[in-house]
Amino acid sequence: xxxxQMGRPRDERLGRALLDATCELLAERGYAATTIEDVARRAGxxxxxxxxxxxxxxxxxxxxxxxxxxxxxTHDTGTLRGDLEDLQRHQVTLFGDPxxxxxxxxxxxxxxxxxxxxxxxxxxxxxxxxxxxxxxxERATERGEIAACDDPEWICDxxxxxxxxxxxxxxxxxxxxxxxxxxxxxxxxSLGVSGGAGRRP
Amino acid sequence: xxxxQMGRPRDERLGRALLDATCELLAERGYAATTIEDVARRAGxxxxxxxxxxxxxxxxxxxxxxxxxxxxxTHDTGTLRGDLEDLQRHQVTLFGDPxxxxxxxxxxxxxxxxxxxxxxxxxxxxxxxxxxxxxxxERATERGEIAACDDPEWICDxxxxxxxxxxxxxxxxxxxxxxxxxxxxxxxxSLGVSGGAGRRP
Amino acid sequence: xxxxQMGRPRDERLGRALLDATCELLAERGYAATTIEDVARRAGxxxxxxxxxxxxxxxxxxxxxxxxxxxxxTHDTGTLRGDLEDLQRHQVTLFGDPxxxxxxxxxxxxxxxxxxxxxxxxxxxxxxxxxxxxxxxERATERGEIAACDDPEWICDxxxxxxxxxxxxxxxxxxxxxxxxxxxxxxxxSLGVSGGAGRRP
Amino acid sequence: xxxxQMGRPRDERLGRALLDATCELLAERGYAATTIEDVARRAGxxxxxxxxxxxxxxxxxxxxxxxxxxxxxTHDTGTLRGDLEDLQRHQVTLFGDPxxxxxxxxxxxxxxxxxxxxxxxxxxxxxxxxxxxxxxxERATERGEIAACDDPEWICDxxxxxxxxxxxxxxxxxxxxxxxxxxxxxxxxSLGVSGGAGRRP
DNA sequence: GTATAACCGAGACGGTACGTCAGGTCTTGAT
DNA sequence: ATCAAGACCTGACGTACCGTCTCGGTTATAC
Numbered sequence: 001x002x003x004x005q006m007g008r009p010r011d012e013r014l015g016r017a018l019l020d021a022t023c024e025l026l027a028e029r030g031y032a033a034t035t036i037e038d039v040a041r042r043a044g045x046x047x048x049x050x051x052x053x054x055x056x057x058x059x060x061x062x063x064x065x066x067x068x069x070x071x072x073x074t075h076d077t078g079t080l081r082g083d084l085e086d087l088q089r090h091q092v093t094l095f096g097d098p099x100x101x102x103x104x105x106x107x108x109x110x111x112x113x114x115x116x117x118x119x120x121x122x123x124x125x126x127x128x129x130x131x132x133x134x135x136x137x138e139r140a141t142e143r144g145e146i147a148a149c150d151d152p153e154w155i156c157d158x159x160x161x162x163x164x165x166x167x168x169x170x171x172x173x174x175x176x177x178x179x180x181x182x183x184x185x186x187x188x189x190s191l192g193v194s195g196g197a198g199r200r201p
Numbered sequence: 202x203x204x205x206q207m208g209r210p211r212d213e214r215l216g217r218a219l220l221d222a223t224c225e226l227l228a229e230r231g232y233a234a235t236t237i238e239d240v241a242r243r244a245g246x247x248x249x250x251x252x253x254x255x256x257x258x259x260x261x262x263x264x265x266x267x268x269x270x271x272x273x274x275t276h277d278t279g280t281l282r283g284d285l286e287d288l289q290r291h292q293v294t295l296f297g298d299p300x301x302x303x304x305x306x307x308x309x310x311x312x313x314x315x316x317x318x319x320x321x322x323x324x325x326x327x328x329x330x331x332x333x334x335x336x337x338x339e340r341a342t343e344r345g346e347i348a349a350c351d352d353p354e355w356i357c358d359x360x361x362x363x364x365x366x367x368x369x370x371x372x373x374x375x376x377x378x379x380x381x382x383x384x385x386x387x388x389x390x391s392l393g394v395s396g397g398a399g400r401r402p
Numbered sequence: 403x404x405x406x407q408m409g410r411p412r413d414e415r416l417g418r419a420l421l422d423a424t425c426e427l428l429a430e431r432g433y434a435a436t437t438i439e440d441v442a443r444r445a446g447x448x449x450x451x452x453x454x455x456x457x458x459x460x461x462x463x464x465x466x467x468x469x470x471x472x473x474x475x476t477h478d479t480g481t482l483r484g485d486l487e488d489l490q491r492h493q494v495t496l497f498g499d500p501x502x503x504x505x506x507x508x509x510x511x512x513x514x515x516x517x518x519x520x521x522x523x524x525x526x527x528x529x530x531x532x533x534x535x536x537x538x539x540e541r542a543t544e545r546g547e548i549a550a551c552d553d554p555e556w557i558c559d560x561x562x563x564x565x566x567x568x569x570x571x572x573x574x575x576x577x578x579x580x581x582x583x584x585x586x587x588x589x590x591x592s593l594g595v596s597g598g599a600g601r602r603p
Numbered sequence: 604x605x606x607x608q609m610g611r612p613r614d615e616r617l618g619r620a621l622l623d624a625t626c627e628l629l630a631e632r633g634y635a636a637t638t639i640e641d642v643a644r645r646a647g648x649x650x651x652x653x654x655x656x657x658x659x660x661x662x663x664x665x666x667x668x669x670x671x672x673x674x675x676x677t678h679d680t681g682t683l684r685g686d687l688e689d690l691q692r693h694q695v696t697l698f699g700d701p702x703x704x705x706x707x708x709x710x711x712x713x714x715x716x717x718x719x720x721x722x723x724x725x726x727x728x729x730x731x732x733x734x735x736x737x738x739x740x741e742r743a744t745e746r747g748e749i750a751a752c753d754d755p756e757w758i759c760d761x762x763x764x765x766x767x768x769x770x771x772x773x774x775x776x777x778x779x780x781x782x783x784x785x786x787x788x789x790x791x792x793s794l795g796v797s798g799g800a801g802r803r804p
Numbered sequence: 805g806t807a808t809a810a811c812c813g814a815g816a817c818g819g820t821a822c823g824t825c826a827g828g829t830c831t832t833g834a835t
Numbered sequence: 836a837t838c839a840a841g842a843c844c845t846g847a848c849g850t851a852c853c854g855t856c857t858c859g860g861t862t863a864t865a866c
Contacts, residue, residue: 161362208815409810563764610841
């Protein structure tokens with residue numbers, strides 16, 4: 001093997017330029033108006049070069065998002081409440097980002113018709129975030145703060161759903177620190193932690 | 202004498218056929234693949250006729266959704282928990298409907314670039330639902346079940362966000378009765394109703 | 403018979419307005435850009451009213467031309483040369499008219515695909531003019547100026563062809579008195595009248 | 604180094620196919636019924652490809668005509684009469700061609716509204732033919748057959764007008780050898796050549 | 805004087821074609 | 836093998852007229 005590596009090598013700066021141009025256009029104009037031709041033009045290159053790296057728009061955007069929002073750094077703060085607040089502050093930043101707001105709904109629409117791309121998106125973007133939340137719950141169980149959670153999926157939806165909603169629907173209040181507190185409190189209450197519900201004193 | 206209503210009147214069956222065809226295609230193929238030409242063809246008419254009634258795809262789809270999911274019948278069940286369960290069962294049906302699942306994300310994407318259409322969507326589709334939730338809370342306050350809620354927006358996001366999430370993101374569990382219970386319990390807990398959190402016995 | 407003549411009679415001013423509007427638009431914008439809708443609008447009426455009087459654009463324009471350029475008044479001037487000059491002066495005016503220049507070529511194009519309309523155009527517009535020319539030749543024969551002409555069609559083409567050409571092709575010299583002299587001289591020469599060819603002294 | 608000639612070169616077979624399809628449709632159905640879509644379809648290609656080469660129907664048809672009837676080969680036959688007969692036989696063939704008959708009037712109509720296209724048509728189609736006629740007259744002057752012609756435009760109209768008329772107006776006799784003789788005789792008479800007028804013996 | 809019939813305005817309707825835009829592929833010459 | 840350039844096929848866009856139709860309402864003659 002390794003007869004590979006013949007011919008002119010790829011210009012790696014082009015890969016970056018393409019992903020960056022994609023993010024810029026997503027933030028400026030949204031998904032539908034982010035055309036392949038415009039991405040290539042803004043990156044200073046051409047369509048065939050783009051297609052050599054990304055099979056279509058869905059994959060291009062998915063890869064741009066993964067590249068930009070790839071991994072949540074979840075720290076162990078020592079308490080469940082601390083971990084959840086950390087998680088939610090990160091998510092508020094994420095869903096407040098104009099790139100993600102511009103990309104999300106349009107991308108989700110196309111994923112409905114492209115099962116393969118949907119799988120990629122789930123495994124590289126969605127699943128890691130949900131896994132991070134599950135890990136927070138596991139650590140809390142190990143600490144003895146809560147009993148083993150029997151439906152971590154629900155907790156994920158509970159903490160992320162309201163944020164997603166504010167990010168995607170028009171005319172709603174902005175994502176802010178209040179929302180962090182509210183979602184964390186709701187999660188703690190749902191997990192049976194006393195003092196979780198209502199306002200903190 | 203009213204000089205209004207001149208000329209050949211519109212064939213209202215066509216209006217119906219167009220909205221129905223729109224819903225069918227949204228359910229079958231999603232928003233992006235629901236082309237104006239296909240809608241017109243399936244409705245048994247032509248593009249100019251469609252454009253006489255709907256200025257563009259955003260308005261067509263918005264009107265189709267409003268027509269189909271126009272008004273939530275909120276009954277007064279006598280208790281806050283009952284009202285919320287009623288509300289959530291209705292929302293589970295709504296977000297589980299393939300028409301709405303097919304339409305939602307794509308429509309939201311285009312609304313980002315069309316402020317006028319976004320306003321219409323908000324006022325005719327979103328606002329009435331949030332108002333219904335607010336009414337449920339007011340009734341509970343009048344009954345003395347809860348103190349006046351100082352952030353009804355948050356309760357709306359709390360009960361709807363998780364449903365929206367399951368409806369829009371790929372690879373998540375289905376919308377079911379369990380989710381009704383979980384969201385209602387979370388809402389009650391967040392409203393300070395004792396016994397709200399956790400599973401009901 | 404004569405159960406006709408019931409109901410509201412036609413408003414004859416509309417017929418006039420339609421023909422006039424047709425001529426105006428033909429002169430301003432040519433045949434192709436003279437749409438039925440514009441004619442009706444400018445006449446202050448509507449399409450169905452127009453179609454009640456004219457089956458289609460070809461007939462509308464034909465009737466407008468016949469109405470405007472209906473009949474050549476051919477006077478007997480006493481000499482062949484005088485008759486021909488009279489004829490040609492009339493034709494120069496005719497082919498110089500912006501209405502006819504605007505209408506002619508476009509109308510001829512559509513006549514190619516509508517044999518019935520072509521027949522109407524020939525019989526009501528073309529044939530009378532050629533007959534007038536033939537009559538001039540007959541009168542000259544009766545006067546003894548020329549022998550009986552055995553190919554009057556050719557004389558028609560000879561006197562009219564150059565005018566038609568200048569009227570229809572772009573970039574050619576204007577129709578003027580010189581052309582009257584030249585065509586008359588050529589016709590006389592072709593008819594064997596000595597002194598016909600060349601310039602008159 | 605010339606940076607010209609980049610990108611994929613045009614498939615010249617497509618250019619040919621488009622011009623040929625245009626001529627076929629012009630001959631079959633005339634100008635008005637020669638739609639861009641049909642031309643593209645018959646050429647086995649698509650509208651955008653057609654529009655890449657021809658800005659609109661006027662230019663497409665003009666270029667098709669120039670391509671097909673591009674240049675009159677005027678031979679020097681040694682005599683004025685011979686040259687004119689040669690010219691006229693060529694013109695009879697030209698105006699008898701169904702492609703040109705189908706295209707001419709419709710094209711002329713649209714040229715009235717498109718000055719730029721009219722200029723192209725004049726310079727590439729009309730002017731060369733008139734120049735050829737002028738050259739015939741110059742050669743005759745050089746030979747001493749006639750004095751210098753002071754109005755060659757008139758001779759052009761004289762020899763071409765009658766042919767154009769027969770080609771464009773419906774219901775007229777066909778273009779034939781007789782017309783060649785008649786026009787040549789008229790031209791010679793008009794140029795002052797004795798024996799020009801009337802029938803040849 | 806009251807039917808009755810044709811007229812008129814307005815505008816919806818099914819069509820067909822327009823000229824444009826973008827997606828995704830392919831071909832060329834050059835690096 | 837990759838790159839810039841751009842041609843190519845495909846399919847949908849939103850618009851413009853065509854010629855027809857259906858209305859509500861208006862005149863006239865005919866009964």
